[in-house]
Amino acid sequence: MNPAEKLFLERYIQAPKKHLWRFSFLFMVLGIVISVGILSTALNLFEGYEHALKSVLLDSFAHIRIEHINGELLPDTLISSTLQELNTRPEIESVTPLLTTNLMASNGTKARGTIFNAYDVNYASKVNYAKYVKEGTAQLAKGNIIVGNYLAKELGLSLGDTLKVFYPRLDKITPLGMYPVETPLIITGIYHSGFYEYDRTLIIGTLEDARILSGAKDGFSCLEIRLKNNYADDINLYAEEYNKIMDSNLVALPTTNTTLLRLVKMQKWLIFIVFFFLVIIAGINIISGISTQIYDKKNEIAVLKALGAPKSTIRHILGYQVTLLCLISIILGLILGFIASWLIVHQNIYQLKGEVYFIDKLALYVAPLNQILIFILASILVFLCVQIPLRKIDKMQVIDLLRNP
Numbered sequence: 001m002n003p004a005e006k007l008f009l010e011r012y013i014q015a016p017k018k019h020l021w022r023f024s025f026l027f028m029v030l031g032i033v034i035s036v037g038i039l040s041t042a043l044n045l046f047e048g049y050e051h052a053l054k055s056v057l058l059d060s061f062a063h064i065r066i067e068h069i070n071g072e073l074l075p076d077t078l079i080s081s082t083l084q085e086l087n088t089r090p091e092i093e094s095v096t097p098l099l100t101t102n103l104m105a106s107n108g109t110k111a112r113g114t115i116f117n118a119y120d121v122n123y124a125s126k127v128n129y130a131k132y133v134k135e136g137t138a139q140l141a142k143g144n145i146i147v148g149n150y151l152a153k154e155l156g157l158s159l160g161d162t163l164k165v166f167y168p169r170l171d172k173i174t175p176l177g178m179y180p181v182e183t184p185l186i187i188t189g190i191y192h193s194g195f196y197e198y199d200r201t202l203i204i205g206t207l208e209d210a211r212i213l214s215g216a217k218d219g220f221s222c223l224e225i226r227l228k229n230n231y232a233d234d235i236n237l238y239a240e241e242y243n244k245i246m247d248s249n250l251v252a253l254p255t256t257n258t259t260l261l262r263l264v265k266m267q268k269w270l271i272f273i274v275f276f277f278l279v280i281i282a283g284i285n286i287i288s289g290i291s292t293q294i295y296d297k298k299n300e301i302a303v304l305k306a307l308g309a310p311k312s313t314i315r316h317i318l319g320y321q322v323t324l325l326c327l328i329s330i331i332l333g334l335i336l337g338f339i340a341s342w343l344i345v346h347q348n349i350y351q352l353k354g355e356v357y358f359i360d361k362l363a364l365y366v367a368p369l370n371q372i373l374i375f376i377l378a379s380i381l382v383f384l385c386v387q388i389p390l391r392k393i394d395k396m397q398v399i400d401l402l403r404n405p
Contacts, residue, residue, distance in 0.1 A: 032286075032333060066223040074219055137189050159187055
């Protein structure tokens with residue numbers, strides 16, 4: 001069929017009073033735009049949440065801890081030999097001795113359990129907490145501490161205030177039980193890592209203060225290892241490797257919750273599958289819309305078939321504009337998804353609860369591969385939904401169409 005004949009058929013079948021832009025097709029377009037927009041928004045926000053959570057878990061503090069297999073303090077000689085061995089590893093960014101103590105912190109009227117992380121001032125610069133200090137100074141000094149913003153808020157404290165910490169000492173036993181050592185410490189810094197558990201329970205201070213509180217004259221609780229960025233995804237593998245080469249009394253334990261990251265990734269794709277069903281429902285609207293068009297155009301289709309027009313040409317004329325319109329609707333849906341997710345994040349329409357979602361702030365991350373995946377899958381669905389009703393044209397008999405106009 002030459003182009004002139006094809007143009008005539010196209011103008012003929014689209015010319016009558018009923019054309020493509022009717023209510024059923026408008027409903028179809030809105031269905032695609034809204035369903036793809038919702039899917040894109042959900043994926044953008046979940047991708048942003050995954051990246052924000054991963055960033056906080058990998059950037060905040062250590063990736064691996066090396067501890068004594070029985071939970072005892074590591075003697076200085078063992079710390080020194082292990083440091084010497086680990087500092088030659090190319091994947092390690094820093095190794096820092098840490099003395100950690102469980103304390104009760106109080107503002108005088110309210111109290112809560114906390115974890116006191118104490119660093120030698122000579123090693124403190126290697127710890128990654130400094131970039132999260134939002135108020136005050138990150139510099140450690142005897143008698144001064146850095147606390148998380150949630151802990152400060154919960155106890156009603158600010159910079160310059162005194163926080164009393166209590167530690168039950170075994171060497172301070174009285175007839176009434178263990179006598180807790182009380183030490184007043186001044187808040188000189190407040191940090192906000194974004195990870196709720198850190199910001200609510202962690203206190204950072206000097207090794208000297210921790211030794212006074214715990215009564216430990218020497219030794220450390222563990223060695224904290226931070227891996228370089230390009231090795232951080234293999235934390236579990238490196239922990240297993242360190243267990244093979246270190247002293248038999250030591251054990252390397254991953255501190256980053258890689259299981260949580262895997263669960264978040266799995267949940268992201270479950271969300272994708274659930275919301276893709278909305279796109280499938282929109283596809284059903286496509287079938288309905290084209291079926292309505294075929295019914296409206298059955299007289300024109302009968303005339304064209306009687307004149308010898310090929311079935312493929314009639315299908316092309318009826319399906320071309322619908323397919324093009326649906327593809328444009330998919331692109332509009334992706335744009336709508338980006339706008340909606342941007343507004344939700346930057347206008348604080350929804351605020352995360354740290355105690356539920358681990359982090360307290362949403363992030364926006366638009367992964368190009370995700371958008372391409374949505375476009376390809378939605379396009380395939382559109383093509384299939386367009387072709388299903390168009391197959392009815394092949395079964396239409398001219399005599400039946402003319403007999404029942």
